[in-house]
Amino acid sequence: GMRFTVAIDGPAAAGKGTISRAVAAHFGFGHLDTGLLYRAVGAKGGDPAAAAAGLEPADLERGDLRSAEAGQAASRVAALPEVRAALVEFQRRFARREGGAVLDGRDIGTVICPEAEVKLFVTASDEERARRRWLELAAKGGVQSEAEVLADLRERDRRDREREAAPLRPAPDALLLDTTELTIDAAVAKAIKAIELRQ
Ligand code: C5P
Numbered sequence: 001g002m003r004f005t006v007a008i009d010g011p012a013a014a015g016k017g018t019i020s021r022a023v024a025a026h027f028g029f030g031h032l033d034t035g036l037l038y039r040a041v042g043a044k045g046g047d048p049a050a051a052a053a054g055l056e057p058a059d060l061e062r063g064d065l066r067s068a069e070a071g072q073a074a075s076r077v078a079a080l081p082e083v084r085a086a087l088v089e090f091q092r093r094f095a096r097r098e099g100g101a102v103l104d105g106r107d108i109g110t111v112i113c114p115e116a117e118v119k120l121f122v123t124a125s126d127e128e129r130a131r132r133r134w135l136e137l138a139a140k141g142g143v144q145s146e147a148e149v150l151a152d153l154r155e156r157d158r159r160d161r162e163r164e165a166a167p168l169r170p171a172p173d174a175l176l177l178d179t180t181e182l183t184i185d186a187a188v189a190k191a192i193k194a195i196e197l198r199q
Pocket of ligand 1: 012013034035036038039071074075076078079104105106107108156157160
């Protein structure tokens with residue numbers, strides 16, 4: 001059968017989710033938003049390692065997982081090696097699923113799937129990422145200012161880059177995709193081209 005893994009990493013709100021969903025739809029691959037796993041662990045409360053070990057599908061469907069608070073809680077539990085270890089197998093199994101897989105996160109190309117056929121590291125300027133996330137939150141009735149969103153993203157990225165366990169960084173063989181000046185369509189087209197070249 002066809003097994004093909006696309007690893008998409010990068011800082012918060014750089015466009016990973018949008019690109020991953022579009023690429024998965026284009027090639028008919030499955031998509032796993034791995035940030036949702038850490039958000040669900042953070043939101044569960046109690047002992048984070050136990051929460052990660054006992055994570056269930058219903059935990060991923062809580063309504064409040066996309067908030068800024070859930071993002072901060074996620075990045076705190078994500079620094080714990082026991083939490084990360086408990087989530088590795090599930091992600092690797094998804095990556096090798098029949099029919100192809102796109103996983104987006106922080107450590108997919110470096111730790112979860114170092115053998116992925118395609119690795120992208122998606123970035124954008126801090127200001128552009130804050131603007132996009134602010135627009136997204138404002139559309140949902142969010143009350144944070146753009147400056148608050150920027151401070152929130154920077155704090156989370158700093159924690160994700162500076163932690164010991166699986167820090168946010170590009171794999172040596174990742175293709176860098178800076179979306180600051182790109183439309184969504186242009187960014188998706190570049191990702192699709194990179195994948196076609198490896199098929
Ligand atoms: O991608 P998202 O913003 O939803 O991720 C929330 C948090 O989960 C990140 O800030 C990061 O701390 C953590 N995370 C991680 N490894 C991943 C995906 C997310 O550490 N593969």
